[in-house]
Amino acid sequence: MNDLGRLSVWKDSTIRGALSWYFAVAENRRPAKFRIAATLATDIDPATSSEDALWAELNRLTPIFVERWQAIRAGAPLPEAAEGPSLLELCRELVYRMLAHCNFCPWDCRVDRVAGTKFGACKLASASRVSSHFHHTGEELFYRGTEGSGTIFFTSCNMRCAFCQNGDISTDKDNGEETDPRTLAAMAWTLRREGCHNINWVGGEVVIHLHAIVDAICLLGRDFEPTQAELARARKTKADRFVSFDEVPSAAEYDGKFNAPMLWNSNFFMTLESMKILRILADVWLPDFKFGPGRCAMILARTPLVLGDGDGEPCLTR
Secondary structure (H helix, E strand, O other): OOOOHOHHHHHHHHHHHHHHHHHHOOOOOOOOOHHOOOOOOOOOOOOOHHHHHHHHHHHHHHHHHHHHHHHHHHHOOOOOOOOOEEEHHHHHHHHHHHHHOOOOOOOOOOOOOOOOOOOOOOOOOEEEEEEEEEEEOOOOOOOOOOOOOOEEEEOOOOOOOOOOOOHHOOOOOOEEEEEOHHHHHHHHHHHOOOOOEEEEEEOOOOOOHHHHHHHHHHHHHHOOOOOHHHHHHHHHOEEEOOOOOOOOOOEEEEEEEEEOOEEEEEEOOHHHHHHHHHHHOEEEEOOOOOOEEEEEEEHHHHOOOOOEOOOEEOOOOO
């Protein structure tokens, strides 16, 4: 079912070297990062600890996670999942704490999106909406492969680019269907079992939906299996729902449990805090790089300049 390895693109040593981890996870020869995160137990209870304590624990566990990930890359076996709270649950708790004073992106609005009484640049409260999800055959060859990239399109964005190619998705916050983390997990679960080579989180812009995505990934890392009602809700936004796909559970498993590379497809206008969490969960990155140095970037993106180019000239890097 999965013929990704047969593509001639993998004969290019540069591509194969740069994407070796993604390739191994896509073929289920290695566990995805979220599976590794679930094996690292925390020393604290995420639900009852302060946010400062959560960040301290993330900083403590990250180098341990990286060491374990590197060992698994080299062929070490995946340890058993932690019985209690793990690094996976720690990441989930952190994103919900951040949501209450939202600093997912450099707008740094600090609004309480849980309360939903005041909105920031993305105009969102805590709910996330999905425009569509499907087997995307239009991505780069090593992502779309032979069965497509398992793409989940979110609505809304934190930029206002003058040249936006999908403005109906990114500027209309009421586009699509309101979707909870369990329904998101059901979408990813189905796409992977239907043969998609990865789960491709995209928008709009995905970092403004960080809480919902991390929650869904956490579910997938803890033996999630959707109910019939959740599958029915997920099907509402499946753009290729009238196409028949054979489900092969073994094509979506590592060591008998759900496995899929997580592809973060983003404008990368995000904060360091968001990146610290995504470092644990994203197996491969697909950044939009559309701007160089110069004030024209701010004009085209309609977004504040956030970095300098080293010579005092402001620029927007994506």
